[in-house]
Amino acid sequence: MNKELIINSTPNGVEIALLEDKKLVELHNDKTDSSFGVGDLYLGKVKKLIPGLNAAFIDVGFEKDAFLHYTDLSPFARSILKFTQLSVADKSEEGLDFTKFEVEPEILKTGKINEVLSGKPNVLVQILKEPIAAKGPRLSCEISLPGRFVVLTPFNDIVAVSKKIHSGEERKRLQKIVEAIKEKNFGVIVRTAAEGKNTAELHEDLTSLINTWKGIQRNLRGAEAPAKILSEQTKATSMLRDLLTEDFNKIVVNDNGIYNDTKNYIQKIAPEKAEIVGMYQNGASIFDHYGITKQVKSAFGKTVNLPSGAYLIIEHTEALHVIDVNSGYKSVGNNQEENALQTNMEAAEEIARQLRLRDIGGIIVVDFIDMKLPDNKKKLQDAMDNFMRTDRAKHAVLPISKFGLMQITRQRMRPEVNINTSEVCPSCNGTGKITSTILLVDEIEKKLLYLVTHQHKNLTLHVNPIVHSHLTKGWFFNSIKYKWNKKFKTNINVLPNNNYTLIEFHFYDQNEEEIKI
Template identity: 45%
Template structure:
C-alpha cells in the first residue's frame, strides 16, 4: 500500500490529506485564526462545582468555562487518547510494579518530584488543566487535570507513575526492551507512554525525546508559579505539526508540501526527531494545484454532501441532527427476490467500509445510528457487525459498536475531540448570517 501525506498551504488555511493508494484516508484543516486548542494547558480557577452531575466548571479565560468531569481529576490516563490518537491503546505496568519502582527510588533519596494530592474541589480554587476536547456548538471545551505532554516517541505523564507501551508494538522482546529503557531513563513518580513510532528506536533517541519533554514540563512549572488564573500556560503544536509528529511514520511513502516555508520547517523538525525520514519529504512545484494533481480536491467535495456513492451502485445518505447522526444505506437498484439477501449483504458490506471511512474523514463524533438494508439471516447480520469492527480498528478515536438490531439498525458511539469537518469548513454568509 502506498501511503502519502499531502500538504496544501495558503494564507488563510493549511490542509493536510493522508491518502492510501490514492484514496483519502484522513483529512485535517488548520486555520490560523481558529487554531486547535486540544493539548493546551491552562491555569484555571474553579467557577462552579456540581456534585449532581459529578463535574465542575473551570474558568480558563474562554467565552465558556471548561467542563471537568470528576473522572478526569487526578491520576487518570483515560484522556490520553484525546491527545495521542493512535496510541490510545496501551498496556500498563501492574500497580504493584509501579509501587515497587517508586518505593525503591524513594529509598535511594533521589526523588525530587512529589506526586500531588488532588484536594476536594472548592469554588475559587486554582487548578492546572489540559484541554481534551474542542468546543462544540455552544458548549465549552472539556478539560482534564491528568496532564500529558506528547513527544515524537513517548508521552510524559507528570502526575502518573505508570509506564505504558503501545499495543501496536506486538513483539514481546521489543516491548520488554522499550519498557526497560523507560524504567532506566525516567525520573521517580513520573509516568511515560511509549508510542508506536518508538519501535526499533535506540535508547539515545528515546532519551533525547524525554529530555525535551522534561525541559518543557520544567518550563511549565516555572510559569505556573508566576501566573494568576485564568492563564494559558502551554500551547500545543498546531494541527499540521501534530500530524507530522503523530502520523509521519516509516510506513509513509512520501510527504509532499507546496509551501517552501512549511517545507523547510517540517524538514528541520524531522531532521531533529527522526533523520531517517527526511528523504521522504518533497517540495511540490507551486505552479500546479497539489490537491488537484493528487485528485484529492474532488474527494473533499464529497465530504460536504449528504450523498455518498458505493461501488455497486448503492449509496449512503448522511443526516446531521441535534441529537445524533443518522446514516441510511440504500441499494440504489432493484434486485430479484431470490438474489435479494445476497445483494443486500453485498451493499451492506460496502456500506460498512465506507461508513467507517466517512466518520473518520468527517470527524463525526457522538451517537451515530446506521439503518442498513434488511437482512434475514443472522449469520449475515454478524458479518456486517464483524466488518464494522474490523474497519474501525483503523480509527484513532475510541469507537463502541452495538450488534445489529432486529430492525436492521446499528448504534455506534465515536469519540468527539473536535468539530466535524462540516462545522470546521463552513462559512457564515455576510448578508443573511446563515
Template identity: 35%
Template sequence: MKQLIVHCKDQVTQMALLEHGRLVEYTVERAEGTTLVGSFYKGRVVNVLPGMQAAFVDIGLKKNAFLYVDDCLHPHLEKQPKEKPSITELLKPGQELIVQVMKEPLGGKGARVTTHYSLPGRFLVYMPSADYIGVSKKIEQESERSRLKHLGEAIRMNEEGVILRTAAGDESHGALESDIQYLRELWLKIQERAKQAVAPCLIHHDRNVIERYIRDAFNREVQELVIDDERQAKQLLAYVRTFAPELSNRVHVYRGRDSVFERYGVRDKLNKSFQRKTWLHSGGYLVWDQTEALTVVDVNTGKYTGTSDLEETVYLTNKEAAEELARLIRLRDIGGIIIVDFIDMSSEEHREDIVHVLEEHMKRDRTKCLVVGWTKLGLLEITRKKVREQVMDRMYTLCPACEGTGKKLNSFPT
C-alpha cells in the same frame, strides 16, 4: 503507499492523507482558529457544583471550562480512593490550578479540561504523575509489547507515566529515551511558566496542524510529504530533521501552476466524500444525517441488483458499505454516537462478518473507536471519541431558512 498533501493559502492550512490514492484523512486549520486540545492553561475555579460533582474554571475563554471530579483524582485508577470524594473537598472557588484541554468548546458548551496532564511525542505519551506504563493496543505481538513495557520502566523516573505509541514498535532504547527527555524538559518549562503567570491565561499551546500531523502521522509508511508553501516547507523540514532526520528526504515542495490539491485529485475526492449521499462502486449508496445527539447512516442497494440471490446481494452491499463507512467516519472526523441502518440480513454469519469488517478497517483510525454491536431493531451502534469540532461543521454553514432541518415550515392554516 501513503502520501501527505499540504495546501497553504490565505491563512488557511489544509492537510490530506492518501492511502493508495484514496482520501482517508482531512483536516483544516485557520490561522485565527487553531485547535485548543492539548493546550495548558493556568485557570481559576469560578464555582464548585457538588450536585454535578464538577467545577467551572475560568481559563480566559468566552465560556468557563468544565472540570469533572474524575479529572481531579489521581490518573492511576489503583491510586484513587475507594469512595469518590465530593468535588468540594478537592476544589474551592478562587483556587488556581493548571488544567489541560481535552475537548474543544462545542456548541454552547465550554471546553472540557483535566488535571491528568499528558504530552505526546513521536514514540510515546508522557504523563508527569500517572505512575503506570501502557502500550498501544495496535501493537498486538506479545513479545514486542513486553519489550516496550520493560523499556518504559527503564526510561521513566519516580511516578512518571508513559504510554508507548504504535510508532514505538521496533524502536531502540535510545530513541525512546530521547523522546521522553524532550517531553520531560517541556513539562518543567510549563510548570515554570505557570508559577510566573497570572490566572487565567494560556501557558502552553500544542503545535500547529502541520507539526501535529507530522508528529502523529509522518512515519516510515508515508512515502512522500508534498507542501506548496516555501516558507512553511522550510519550517516543516527543520522540524522533521529534529525528530526524524531519516525522513527528511521525503519532504517535497510543489511548485506547479495548479493547486497541489488539484494536482493530486484531493479536491474532487473531498467533493464526493462530503455529500449527504455517497455512492459505492457497486451502485449502492449511503445517506448521512447528523443531529445534535448522534449521526445516522442509511445503507441502500441503489443500482446494485447482484448476480445470484437477494441475501448475497444485500451482504455484498453491506460489506462494501462497512469498508466505506470506516473510511468516511475517519475522513469526516465524526465523533460521538453513530447509528448505521444496514440493509436487513437473515444470516447471523453475515451480520457477524459486517461487524468484523468494520472493526478491522477502524483499526487504521488514530481516534478511539468502538463497534458496540447490533440493537434489537437491527441497527449497528458505533462510538468514536469526540474531541474537537467536526470537519463537517467547519465546511458547512447552517441554512438561515431551514436552520439545518432541510425543510422550511409553512404557515399553519388559520
C-alpha cells in the same frame, strides 16, 4: 498501504489532507486565529462548582467557561494543585526540582468536586476537547505530553506499554529500558511506534518531553489566571508525530515556511524519512492537483455515492447521526441475500471512512440492507470492526440488532467537519441548489456503466452544449468520449441539446427511445 499528507497553506490558515492509497480519509483545518486546541495547557481559575453535576466551570480565557468533570480530574489532582501553587510562587533562579517534589495522596474515584477544588484555586489544566457549538472547551487535569515514542505523564511514576505491541518479549524489553532511564515523579506510556527502537532513541524522546515539562514550570512562574502555558504543536507536526510509519511515503507542502518546519521536524524524529517531504510549486491549486477538491465535493454531501451504484444517506439529529444504506441500481447476481451482503460490505468500508473524514462522534445508527442469515450479519460486523481499526478515535461497534440496525459509538475530539457541496444554479440564479458540477462526469459514467452491464449497446448521450464540449474537447484519442468507448467497448455518441440545463443529460438507445434508469 501508501499514506500521503498534502498540506495547503491559505491566507486563512492551513488545510491538511491525509490520503491512504490515494483516498481521502482525514481532513483538518488549522486556522491562523484558532486557539484552545486539544493538548494545550492553561492556568485556569475555578469560577463555579456544580455539586449536582460533580463538575466545575473553569475560566481559561475563552468566551464561555470551560467544563471540568470530576472523572477528568487526575488521581493526583491534589499534587497538581500543590505543584501549580509552588510553580507560580517560585522565584528561585534554578527553579523547582520536580524530582524532589513530594506527591500528595491520590483522590477517591467516588469523591466530590467541592472536596478537591474548595476555595476555587488556580489549577493547571489541559484541553481535552475543543470548543464545539455553544459549549466551551472540555478540560482534564490528567496532564500528558505526547512524543514520538513515549507519552510523559507527570506525578504517577508508572511505566505502561501499548497493548498494540503484541510481543511479550518486546513489551518487557521496552518496559525495562524506560524504567532505567526515566526520572522520579514521571510516568511514561510507551507508544506503538516505539516497537524495535533502541535505548538512545527512547532516551532522546523522553529527554525532549522532560525539557518541555521544565518549560511549563518556567511559564508558570508569576503567571496570572487565565493564561496559556503551553501550545500543542501545529496540526501538521502533531499528525506526523502520531501517524508517521514505514508506509508513509509522501508529504507535499505549498508554503516555504511550513516546508522548512516540516522538513526539520522529520529530520528530528525520523531522519531516514526526510526525503519524503516535497515542495509543490505548480501554478494550480495543490488540492486540485492531487484530486482532493473533487473527493471533498463527493464525500461531504447528504448523499454519498458508492462506485457500484449503491449510496448512503447521512443525516445529523440533535441526539445522534443516522446513516441509511441503499442499493441504488447495484446488482451482482440474482441472489437477494448475496446482493445485500455485497452492498453492505461496500457501504461499511465507506462508512468507516466517512466517520474519520467528517470526525462524526457520539452515537451513530446505521440502517443496513436487511439480511436474513446470521452468518452474514456476523461477517458484516467483523468487516466494520476491521475497517475501523485504523481510526485513532476511541470507538465501539455493536452487533446488528433484530431490527437490522448497527450502533456505533465514536469519540469526537474536534468540531465535526461539515462542508457545503452545492453550488448556485446558473439557471435559477440561486433560488435553488444543484449538485456540484465537478461530479457531473462521474455521475454520467456511473449510469453508463449500469447501462452497458445491462446489455445496452450503441448508446446516444444528449447533454448541454457546454458539457458536450467538455466531453469531446481536445485531440480525439484524448477526449473523455473516446476513453468511454475504449473502457466500455461500445460506441457512445454524444450530442448537444440547447434545451438542456447545465447538469441535465439523457441516454437514448439505437431506436432513439429514451432509456429510463
